[in-house]
Amino acid sequence: MNEAVIQLKNLSKYFTVETNFWGKPTSVLKAVDDFTLDIFRGEAFGLVGESGCGKSTVGKMIAGLYKPTSGEIIFQDGTDLAKLSTKDRRKYCQNIQLIFQDPYASLNPRMKVEEIIAEPLKLIGKTDSGEIYDRTKYLMECVGLSDYHMDRYPHEFSGGQRQRIGIARALAMNPDIIVCDEPVSALDVSVQAQVLNLLDDLKKEFSLTYLFIAHGLNVVKHISDRVGVMYMGQLVEYAEKNELYNNPQHPYTQALLSAIPSPNPHRKKEQILLKGEVTSPIDPPDKCRFCTRCFRKEEKCEKLSCPTWTEVSPGHFVSCHLFQ
Amino acid sequence: MLEIKNLSVGFQQKKGTVNAVRDVSFNVGDDEIVAIVGESGSGKSVSSLAVMGLLADNAKIDGEILLNGENLLLKNEKEFQEVRGNKISMIFQEPMTSLNPTMRVGDQICEAILTHEKISKREAMGRAVELLCSVGIPAPDKRVKDFPHQMSGGMRQRVMIAMALACRPKILIADEPTTALDVTIQAQIMKLIQDLHVSYNMAVILITHDLGVVAEVADRVCVMYCGQIVENALVADLYDNPKHPYTKGLLESIPRIDEDKERLYMIDGVVPSPQNLPEGCAFAPRCPDCMEICKKSRPALVESEGRMLRCFLYHSVCEGEQK
Amino acid sequence: MERESTLKQIWGSLSQNKGAMAGLVIIVILAIIAVIGDSIAPYDPEYSDMTACFVAPCAEHIFGTDQLGRDIFSRVLSGTRISLTVGIIAVSISLTIGTVVGALAGYCGGKVDMVIMRIMDMMLAVPSILLAITFMAALGKGIDKAVIAIGLVSIPEYARIVRGSVLSMKQNEFVQAARVMGNKDSVIIFKHILPNILSSIIVRATLGISTAVLDTAALGFLGLGVQPPAAEWGDMLGRSRSFIFNAPHTLIFPGLAITLTVLAFNMLGDGLRDALDPKQRK
Numbered sequence: 001m002n003e004a005v006i007q008l009k010n011l012s013k014y015f016t017v018e019t020n021f022w023g024k025p026t027s028v029l030k031a032v033d034d035f036t037l038d039i040f041r042g043e044a045f046g047l048v049g050e051s052g053c054g055k056s057t058v059g060k061m062i063a064g065l066y067k068p069t070s071g072e073i074i075f076q077d078g079t080d081l082a083k084l085s086t087k088d089r090r091k092y093c094q095n096i097q098l099i100f101q102d103p104y105a106s107l108n109p110r111m112k113v114e115e116i117i118a119e120p121l122k123l124i125g126k127t128d129s130g131e132i133y134d135r136t137k138y139l140m141e142c143v144g145l146s147d148y149h150m151d152r153y154p155h156e157f158s159g160g161q162r163q164r165i166g167i168a169r170a171l172a173m174n175p176d177i178i179v180c181d182e183p184v185s186a187l188d189v190s191v192q193a194q195v196l197n198l199l200d201d202l203k204k205e206f207s208l209t210y211l212f213i214a215h216g217l218n219v220v221k222h223i224s225d226r227v228g229v230m231y232m233g234q235l236v237e238y239a240e241k242n243e244l245y246n247n248p249q250h251p252y253t254q255a256l257l258s259a260i261p262s263p264n265p266h267r268k269k270e271q272i273l274l275k276g277e278v279t280s281p282i283d284p285p286d287k288c289r290f291c292t293r294c295f296r297k298e299e300k301c302e303k304l305s306c307p308t309w310t311e312v313s314p315g316h317f318v319s320c321h322l323f324q
Numbered sequence: 325m326l327e328i329k330n331l332s333v334g335f336q337q338k339k340g341t342v343n344a345v346r347d348v349s350f351n352v353g354d355d356e357i358v359a360i361v362g363e364s365g366s367g368k369s370v371s372s373l374a375v376m377g378l379l380a381d382n383a384k385i386d387g388e389i390l391l392n393g394e395n396l397l398l399k400n401e402k403e404f405q406e407v408r409g410n411k412i413s414m415i416f417q418e419p420m421t422s423l424n425p426t427m428r429v430g431d432q433i434c435e436a437i438l439t440h441e442k443i444s445k446r447e448a449m450g451r452a453v454e455l456l457c458s459v460g461i462p463a464p465d466k467r468v469k470d471f472p473h474q475m476s477g478g479m480r481q482r483v484m485i486a487m488a489l490a491c492r493p494k495i496l497i498a499d500e501p502t503t504a505l506d507v508t509i510q511a512q513i514m515k516l517i518q519d520l521h522v523s524y525n526m527a528v529i530l531i532t533h534d535l536g537v538v539a540e541v542a543d544r545v546c547v548m549y550c551g552q553i554v555e556n557a558l559v560a561d562l563y564d565n566p567k568h569p570y571t572k573g574l575l576e577s578i579p580r581i582d583e584d585k586e587r588l589y590m591i592d593g594v595v596p597s598p599q600n601l602p603e604g605c606a607f608a609p610r611c612p613d614c615m616e617i618c619k620k621s622r623p624a625l626v627e628s629e630g631r632m633l634r635c636f637l638y639h640s641v642c643e644g645e646q647k
Numbered sequence: 648m649e650r651e652s653t654l655k656q657i658w659g660s661l662s663q664n665k666g667a668m669a670g671l672v673i674i675v676i677l678a679i680i681a682v683i684g685d686s687i688a689p690y691d692p693e694y695s696d697m698t699a700c701f702v703a704p705c706a707e708h709i710f711g712t713d714q715l716g717r718d719i720f721s722r723v724l725s726g727t728r729i730s731l732t733v734g735i736i737a738v739s740i741s742l743t744i745g746t747v748v749g750a751l752a753g754y755c756g757g758k759v760d761m762v763i764m765r766i767m768d769m770m771l772a773v774p775s776i777l778l779a780i781t782f783m784a785a786l787g788k789g790i791d792k793a794v795i796a797i798g799l800v801s802i803p804e805y806a807r808i809v810r811g812s813v814l815s816m817k818q819n820e821f822v823q824a825a826r827v828m829g830n831k832d833s834v835i836i837f838k839h840i841l842p843n844i845l846s847s848i849i850v851r852a853t854l855g856i857s858t859a860v861l862d863t864a865a866l867g868f869l870g871l872g873v874q875p876p877a878a879e880w881g882d883m884l885g886r887s888r889s890f891i892f893n894a895p896h897t898l899i900f901p902g903l904a905i906t907l908t909v910l911a912f913n914m915l916g917d918g919l920r921d922a923l924d925p926k927q928r929k
Contacts, residue, residue: 050506063827093829106820110842110925112653120828153925158594166824173828188363188595189533193577193588200587215507218536222579222588245581259511260581261536265559273515274508277476 004038004076005177005209006062006096011035011071011082013057017282029282031057033233034306035071039177044203044210046224046241048217048256050278054233055213059179062211063098064089076176094124097170101182103162107154113140113165114150120172139168142205143198160191164198171202177209184219196223217260221245226315229253232281232289234306239316249318251296288321296322325527326352326375326412326495331387333370333379341384342598344370346551348387349625350632352495357521357528359538359559361574362548365595368531371548372497375529376414377404391495410440413488417500419480423472429456429483430468436490455486458523460516478509485516489524496520497529502537514541535578539563547571550596550606557631567628568635569611605636613637660921660928667918673911681728688721693876701894711896713887715876719897722878723904729873730860730880731908733794737859740798742852745805750836752806753813764810767803775800776865783871790863793872797862801855808851812844846920853916857909880904 012034018027032054039045049055060066062073064081073081081092100106107116117136126132137147143164154162163183170178180199184192200223203210214220220227221241228238229252237250248254255272274293288294291301301321310323333345345367352358362368373379375389377396389396396407416422424432433452434445441448449468456464459482472480481501488496498517502510518541521528530542538545538559545562547555547570555568566572576589593610596602602609608618617636625634661667685692690708696716704711710719752763770778782796816822817840825839864881866872873879875886880901887897921927 050508060823065823065826090829093827096827098824098827100820100824102820106824108821108825108839108843110923119825119830123828123830155926160594169824169828189535189574190363190577190591191594193579193590196579197588197590217507218579218581221581222585242584256507257581259507261511261514261534261540262582263535263539263563263575263578263580264582265539265563271511271515273511277478277509278506 003041004074005041006039006076007072007074008035008037008039008058008062009072009074011058011061011073012069013054013061013066014069027283030233030284031281032061032068033284035233035235037228037235037238039209039211041076041176041209042207043225044212044223046212046214046220046227047230048214048220048227049230050215052232052278052281053230054281055230056181058230059098059181059211059213062177063096063179064093065098094120094173095176097173097175097178099163099166099170099178099180099183102186103159103166104186106166107162109154111153112150113145113152113154113157116154116165117168117172120169124173135172139171142171142202143168144194158191159187160194163187163195167195167198167202171206174206175208177211179211179213181213182215183212185214185216192219199223217245217257229256232278232284234289235319236290237316237318237320239313243313243316247313247316249312249316249323250290250320251294251322252290255295298322325354325392326529327388327390328371328375329388329390331371331374331389332385333367333374334384334386335380336382336384339599343601344551344598345374347625348548348551348553350546350553350556352527352529354527355521355525356544357518357530357542359530359532359542359545360548361532361535361538361545363533363595365550365598366548367551368548369499370551372414372499372529372531376408376412376497377401378408378414406440409436409488409493410491411493412495412497413491413493414497414499415481415484415488415501417503419477419484419504422484423480425472428469428471429475433468433483433487433490436487440491451490452486455489456483458489458520459483459486460512461486477505478512481505481509481513482516485513485520489520492524493526495527495529497531499531500533501530503532503534510537517541535575547574550601551598552606552634553625553632554607554634555631556625556633561631567631567638568607568633569613569637570607573610573612605634656928657922661918664918664921666914667922670911670914670916670918673907674915677727677731677908677911680724681731684724684727688718688724690718690721692717692721692725692878694718695876701890701897703894704896710900711894713883713897714890714894717876719883719900722883723880723900726878726880726883726901727904729790729877730863730905733790733797733863733879734856734859734908737794737798737801737863738852738855740795741801741805741855742848744799745802746809746841746848748802749806749809750813750841753810754817754832754836754840760810763806767806770800771803776862779862779866780869780871783866788871790873793863793866794859796866797859800862801858804855805848805851808847809844812847813840816840816843842923845923849916849920850913853909853912856912857905860905860908 011032013032014028014030016025017029020026035058047055057066061068068082071082075081075092081089114136117139118132121132121135140147140149145164184195187195202208212220212223224241226238227241227244228235231252237253245257248257255274258272272295276293279292286305288301288307291297304321307319307321307324309317309319312318312323329349331345331348334341334343348371360368374385385397391411430449430452433455434448437448437451452468453464456467461467461479461482502513505513514537517528532538542559544558546553549570555571562571566575573589573591577591579588591610596606604619604621605623608614611618615636623634623636623639625632626639628638694717699712700714700716702708702712708718708720710723713719748763752760779796779800782799783792786792786795822835822839825835860881863872864885867879867882868885873882883901884898890897
């Protein structure tokens, strides 16, 4: 379990917001800033955070959709994916796949389901049409679709079924790691449960590793083994899930957990209402990003630069000045 | 105060009529927060738009919508405008698109005030500042001059709420007010709606798909499925002891923070399309407790132990009691 | 249950669309006329009978005669070949180059986009007929050169449309999915993006045919395109402009021919757009 499938080291992604006349950036948006994390084989790592905190950007960098501004993405064979050229990077596509959020936009409306699932099979070099057909059929069964669905187009399916097609497409490559980018947030509650159970089953059956990105803390808790919390491009806390949910240390995690409405009308808990809103990630100052909204802020938080990691209990890491 | 009786809404389409809402009845009391929950396509938004008189022309509306005993459906467009904004207001899901991007927010709020009240522009602007203050926007006298794009999503939703409050409505309909917002902002907005509910003494109809939000703020819940209300009960009753199989399934299938479940409960199958509803109970094909009668005829909404239920499982019980 | 092949489905949907079928029938008839037009014409289209100028439509000359006493019906028939070829070839040129260039600009973005689109803007800044004349000056005289010039001139319009559509299509997650799978860029453009923006291209292209025919006429007017006495619809239209009140028939019939052609292509294009879209076909 302790073998890392992928190691992210000081990963950063900056987007240029403004340039001067000569094309030199004068203002940058730090979508992901100095992100370090190991993801182990066979685990599901949940990444939570509010919109715009950069969690999707992390996933897209791992999947190769964005090129990191700096930092390393070390794959298990020791290659740094961040340094590869676009052409060499393609060879690693079959190891890392992505499941998208919007089941309506993630399937090409002009392709039949069979073509959609067979496309990755052809890309990894399968040429025998019989083999491709059998494999497609098998994959569709795995995700709970019947073979009579093969000849249909995406628009003939419901949101949940489309998401299943997207999952089958990702599975076709037989990847080591699947990045799930908000896979259930566009689905209805009853369908969401179906897809979550399916992802759970597939993980065991194909011995997959997930990076599960979502904003719903309850969903993340259900599916993940370890959970990390992001705030404005930075990871602020990560731990084994029960540890994190029962014993959150970072003020932001505490506020986030208390803000989730619980479907239990009797549990009137004390809510920590954060003041204000997320500040702009454009040209952030070099100090704790959360200190403008923090309810446990101390004097040193304003003065010191970004906090570093502290291990508060085995496997439970917090990045906050209060623990240093 | 607001009574909805046997409301049905059908949309005329090329391939016949699509019945989005079928025979919906519920009441909203003076100081209640009533939540309407349901999945997408269950007709929860359509019913609220019907109350606001905002449905498209191809909609066929039946039934009665009584506001203090007056039937809103008999009013013409001009009379309806008197009610809209003045007695009933609405806030929408997308704070990004429901504000006019080329007008300052102060002017937009003033416009809402001036349509219904004859006061000077200056007075209206004063009111706008007050309103922004009451929805918790810091430095409201400066923010009235902002354009919508200068505000964040949570701020814009607050402005929307301020506009809705402009004429001190008796009823506020909130259609998925926090779906587009983050959890921490959602908590702020829900808190605000609860506070305003008390301070403005108005009823709130909260439309949402999030059962967590409902549990936190609502007094009563109507659960909708395929255009019908299947269960209508007090929040505590419904969450402690859901009776309709759909409600049960829905509550079981949410992953929860406070308990661990190896596997989530699943409601099998998919929501039937409104063009192709089953002959019997709409939920019968997915129901774990489906009986013979459920496949053949449609259950009525009957009262049982202080709540309304649309399920044959409880029909015999209440019939027995009545006898 | 075996479902029909995609091609059969497209044809099935197309054949049920009355407008598209009417368009197709007209195009087939026009094509036949283009091939055998000269031999079925009742008169020699270039023979001028100066004793019978401006004859109104009658039994002998069903479309009447023009200012030089030539039979308009024969000229319309004979002009079909040139006009149809001019329209189709010119549109094909601008469509192909415009689509490729626009897709490249939209897909690659950055510097490639800037360079391509600046060139396109420069071409748009010059009045199209002036630009066509410039091209002709470089290429030389003749109808074939005129077609190329007209085709080149309208590239920017297609490039703009395609670039815009590609830009918005590129945002879709299925395009990102194709990249995550490791597809080559060319595959992504041709397999995943272009089929999805066909509708806007097809509509523009069918309308482009009429513009091409009229532009050819304008070049002919300047002595750069079709040379008299050869018959060509746009040329006929242009030369009879001054007789619009005295002898409207000289204008109406070539005009009708152009309209009919454009209409036919447009109807077929509409039908094709629906038939190619799996959401529209049943």
